[in-house]
Each structure stands twice: as structure tokens, then as C-alpha cells.
């Protein structure tokens with residue numbers, strides 16, 4: 013049988029210090045990331061901060077991660093639609109881990125984003141893509157590395173909602189029209205029935221407005237799995253509306269990457285998500 017593709021680097025060449033595989037071998041891993049998330053969701057809504065290796069400065073990302081943790085965010089997602097792969101991705105994740113103890117979850121733009129230094133990976137399928145590469149093939153290419161690196165895969169159905177922004181274009185998605193919440197609900201239920209642990213409603217990074225409230229509500233009422241919502245959420249008021257509509261986990265990226273005051277921005281978003289505003 014020919015060698016399967018899909019391992020972006022030789023696992024023997026990985027710098028093992030602090031990588032997740034070493035921790036597992038030493039029995040240092042405690043509760044898994046999804047178990048941790050699920051436990052927290054029993055009592056509160058969660059805020060995840062997204063950092064794109066293409067958009068953050070390696071010299072400051074450790075400080076940003078520390079600020080994010082102190083501001084009360086629940087996890088850091090690392091990824092982006094473009095070139096967040098290989099060494100840039102690894103170094104960004106390692107720097108983040110020196111700055112905070114939050115779970116670091118890869119939010120892959122492709123199979124090359126698999127890194128041994130994160131705690132988990134959203135093992136996601138873009139269910140409304142027209143291209144099977146984004147539904148199952150990239151996942152097949154990345155699966156072996158996820159296993160070799162000892163990363164925790166968190167199966168997730170990912171749905172791109174209008175306007176979809178860059179990810180909608182790259183992933184060749186049939187973006188879900190904003191006025192058709194029933195389509196999002198149908199896909200979300202399919203995600204649940206296919207065994208996914210989470211469903212993510214994505215308006216696209218930098219979208220002019222978040223996923224519509226009635227769409228979030230219909231999805232929340234349709235599925236039993238946690239609903240993640242991201243794209244275009246910039247203010248506490250928007251984050252609070254998204255939670256009120258039914259989101260369990262709120263993701264913000266651009267607003268954190270572009271502010272001079274991450275502390276205040278993340279604190280406000282977290283307070284809004286935790287319904288403390």
C-alpha cells in the first residue's frame with residue numbers, strides 16, 4: 013500500500029518540549045478540552061478569542077494571550093483562512109502557550125494547520141461547501157497528523173452564512189441566505205446526526221453584521237449540541253444579542269487583533285457573553 017499523504021512533518025522532528033504528545037506520554041494531560049468546555053457550558057456561556065497567525069505579531073502574541081486570559085475569555089482559537097500553516101502556526105501557538113494557560117484550539121484553514129503544540133483541533137467539516145475537499149478530503153489528509161501529534165479532535169459542523177467573507181469564497185460555500193434560518197437549522201441537525209459535537213454558524217471574519225438572531229434561535233431550538241457563533245461580532249451589545257438568541261459559545265477575532273486596548277475589548281465582550289453587562 014502506498015504511503016498515505018497527510019503528515020505535514022516528521023513527528024520525530026517535532027520539538028517535544030511542551031508539545032501535547034509529550035504531556036500525554038508523561039500522563040500530564042488531565043481533562044480533555046471538549047470535556048472542559050462541556051462542563052463549563054453547564055453553568056455559563058463561553059467566549060473564545062480567535063488569533064490568526066497572519067494577523068498577529070509573534071513578538072507580542074504572548075502578551076495578548078495573557079491579556080485575553082486575564083480578561084476572562086475561555087479559550088484561544090488559532091487559525092485563519094489563508095496561510096496559517098507550518099512553522100508560523102507552530103511558533104504562534106508556542107508563544108500563546110507561554111503567555112497563558114487557556115486551552116489552545118486549532119481552527120484550521122487547511123490540513124497544513126495541524127500543529128503538535130495546541131491542545132485540540134476543531135476537526136471541522138464545511139457542510140455547505142460545494143467542494144468535497146472542504147467536507148472530507150482535507151480532513152482525511154490531516155487525520156494522521158492529528159493522531160501522531162496526540163491532538164484532541166473536536167468534531168464540528170461548520171456552516172458559512174451570508175455574507176461569508178473570505179472563508180465563503182475560499183471554501184466554495186453555498187452561503188446560507190440570511191433570511192433562510194430553516195436551511196441553517198437543517199444543516200445543524202444533520203451535523204448532530206452525523207455525530208458532531210459542535211455546530212458553528214459563521215458569518216465570516218470581518219462581516220458587517222453577525223449571524224441573524226432568528227437564525228441562531230432556530231438552530232438552538234433544533235439541535236441538542238452546543239451552538240458556536242462567530243463573524244462580525246465587535247461590541248458587547250452584539251455579543252449579548254448573539255447569546256440572547258441562543259449561542260452557547262461566542263467567537264471574536266478581528267476586534268481583538270485590531271484594537272490598541274485588548275484588555276478592555278475582551279473584558280467587555282466576556283462580560284456581555286456571561287450576561288454581566
Ligand code: 1GP
Nearest residue numbers: 217218242243244265266
Ligand atoms: C471568523 O468567526 C470568526 O472565523 C471571527 O470573526 O474576525 O469577525 O470576529 P471576526
